[in-house]
Amino acid sequence: MLWSRRSVFLGLLLGGPVVLAAAIRIVTATTSLWRLSINGARVGGPALFGMMMWLLYIRFIVPVLGVFYGTSLIADEVDDKTITYLFTRPVPRGAILIGKYLAYVACTTLLVLPSVILVYFLVVPLGGGSIGESFPALLEDLGMLIVGLIAYGAVFAWVGARLKRPLVVGLVFAFGWEPAVLLFPGYLKQVTVAYYLQALVPHAMPQDSAVSILMQMFREVPPVATSLTYLAVIVAIALWFAARAVELKEYVLEQ
Amino acid sequence: MPIHDQGYRRYLGGRAPRGRAWVVIASAGVRTLLGKRAFLGLLLISWLPFFVRAVQIYAAANLPQAAFLAPTPLMFRQFLEQQEIFVFFITVFAGAGLIANDRRANALQIYLSKPLTRAEYVFGKLAILTTFLLLVTWVPAFVLLVVQVAFAGNFTFFVSNIYLFPAITVFAFLQVVTVGAAMLALSSLSNSARYVGILYAALLFFSQALFRVLQFVTGNTSLSWISLPFDLSQLGDAIFRLPLRYDTPWVLSLVAIVALVVAAGLVLERRVRGIEVVA
Numbered sequence: 001m002l003w004s005r006r007s008v009f010l011g012l013l014l015g016g017p018v019v020l021a022a023a024i025r026i027v028t029a030t031t032s033l034w035r036l037s038i039n040g041a042r043v044g045g046p047a048l049f050g051m052m053m054w055l056l057y058i059r060f061i062v063p064v065l066g067v068f069y070g071t072s073l074i075a076d077e078v079d080d081k082t083i084t085y086l087f088t089r090p091v092p093r094g095a096i097l098i099g100k101y102l103a104y105v106a107c108t109t110l111l112v113l114p115s116v117i118l119v120y121f122l123v124v125p126l127g128g129g130s131i132g133e134s135f136p137a138l139l140e141d142l143g144m145l146i147v148g149l150i151a152y153g154a155v156f157a158w159v160g161a162r163l164k165r166p167l168v169v170g171l172v173f174a175f176g177w178e179p180a181v182l183l184f185p186g187y188l189k190q191v192t193v194a195y196y197l198q199a200l201v202p203h204a205m206p207q208d209s210a211v212s213i214l215m216q217m218f219r220e221v222p223p224v225a226t227s228l229t230y231l232a233v234i235v236a237i238a239l240w241f242a243a244r245a246v247e248l249k250e251y252v253l254e255q
Numbered sequence: 256m257p258i259h260d261q262g263y264r265r266y267l268g269g270r271a272p273r274g275r276a277w278v279v280i281a282s283a284g285v286r287t288l289l290g291k292r293a294f295l296g297l298l299l300i301s302w303l304p305f306f307v308r309a310v311q312i313y314a315a316a317n318l319p320q321a322a323f324l325a326p327t328p329l330m331f332r333q334f335l336e337q338q339e340i341f342v343f344f345i346t347v348f349a350g351a352g353l354i355a356n357d358r359r360a361n362a363l364q365i366y367l368s369k370p371l372t373r374a375e376y377v378f379g380k381l382a383i384l385t386t387f388l389l390l391v392t393w394v395p396a397f398v399l400l401v402v403q404v405a406f407a408g409n410f411t412f413f414v415s416n417i418y419l420f421p422a423i424t425v426f427a428f429l430q431v432v433t434v435g436a437a438m439l440a441l442s443s444l445s446n447s448a449r450y451v452g453i454l455y456a457a458l459l460f461f462s463q464a465l466f467r468v469l470q471f472v473t474g475n476t477s478l479s480w481i482s483l484p485f486d487l488s489q490l491g492d493a494i495f496r497l498p499l500r501y502d503t504p505w506v507l508s509l510v511a512i513v514a515l516v517v518a519a520g521l522v523l524e525r526r527v528r529g530i531e532v533v534a
Contacts, residue, residue: 009450009453009454009457012457013457013461016461016465020465020468020469024472028472048468048471048472051467051468051471052468055464055467055468056461056464056465056468059464060460060461060464064453064456064457064460067453067456068449068450068453071449072449075449076447076449079359079447079449165293166449167347167351167448167449167452167453168293168297168344168347168348168452171343171344171347171452171456172344175340175343175456175460176340176344206467206471
């Protein structure tokens with residue numbers, strides 16, 4: 001999974017925040033050009049780290065990795081016409097998907113977490129922030145990111161196993177359906193992963209745009225235990241359907 | 256048993272004039288996409304905001320209680336902004352595989368062995384994407400302008416905002432060409448349409464997220480030029496004569512977009528070749 005040219009994308013995606021954090025650290029340490037502020041009020045490194053977690057990791061990197069790797073678990077094998085070799089082995093078809101899914105979780109987790117930790121150590125000391133004080137929040141962040149990768153990966157593994165062209169559906173779900181539904185009051189937001197995942201975030205949601213302010217207005221935060229339970233149910237159901245789709249579906253290889 | 260002549264026969268079909276071969280690629284691509292029900296569904300959904308706006312204009316023109324809904328130049332700008340999400344989905348659906356699928360099937364060599372230049376090939380592919388993107392940006396915005404005149408029964412709004420038609424046209428074409436060039440360049444970089452789609456999503460959303468972080472750090476919005484969607488927003492405001500939303504001068508946003516299109520052109524020049532010479 002990692003030894004391919006596509007890993008360049010993964011490297012850029014996860015290296016981007018680290019490079020940005022390093023640049024911010026260098027510029028703020030050597031010049032007075034940049035000052036961390038919200039509405040003119042000075043803030044510290046922990047607030048900047050919280051914002052980077054929201055904007056870069058929770059809203060973008062975790063869903064994108066889920067879409068990219070989740071949808072390609074089976075679709076890549078179909079595109080490369082190698083799925084036949086897997087299906088001729090004496091292994092249940094569903095087990096192949098689950099095995100590939102676990103590989104996805106292991107790989108992405110082992111790459112995302114170091115990126116977050118590097119950003120944490122680069123950014124949190126800025127403006128007098130204390131690494132020790134905010135360390136428990138970092139652990140919560142890491143746990144939340146793992147849960148997010150697991151949940152999004154499972155949902156998009158199902159989409160990838162079920163549909164012939166899963167990418168558009170995945171992008172519509174991650175960047176169309178979820179942000180839109182979170183803006184509305186009511187029950188609709190409960191049909192998203194983001195609703196439960198955002199309840200696990202220990203940082204305040206940034207109000208960086210009109211959409212974010214609306215989101216903040218209609219934001220209901222379910223209890224952590226409830227969120228974890230729902231996410232576990234989502235993962236179990238999505239993986240069951242994904243495995244069932246792989247068992248039953250006849251994949252037609254394009255000539 | 257008849258014996259058919261299997262010998263050489265001259266081509267008796269029509270021959271496209273030089274420089275028109277791109278039309279064949281474009282029309283074939285458009286037909287292929289129109290044959291996909293999922294894509295037609297996406298196009299239909301993309302037109303929903305148009306119908307909402309049409310109802311708004313109708314209500315403002317006919318119901319005195321709804322006069323506050325009267326159309327303004329800002330409404331047309333907001334309409335084009337609302338269409339951005341559909342532009343994204345249509346670009347990914349229609350554009351991701353345009354060159355990537357040909358590379359995957361090794362069809363590029365076959366294409367370019369015909370009387371077809373590389374420029375015609377690229378232009379044909381670009382025409383497919385721009386056709387559908389204009390169908391959800393320029394066409395509905397222009398029709399909205401017509402709807403306004405029809406429902407109001409006069410040309411007062413149209414004449415007092417005479418710059419709206421050129422503004423809609425310039426912005427829609429700028430947006431479509433920029434997005435189309437970026438997607439084609441990405442499509443030429445890989446054999447996998449799925450990978451291209453994700454790269455394009457990253458180009459858009461990741462640059463937006465980076466800008467938001469930098470906005471937080473710098474305390475102003477002067478770095479909005481790093482994000483393609485924000486460059487287009489800034490230029491859109493300038494074209495529609497609205498107050499600019501970011502501190503970046505609109506000229507800088509234009510330079511960023513031109514640089515992106517030029518870079519896309521260079522990538523396409525390098526990647527769209529009949530043969531790859533390996534040194």
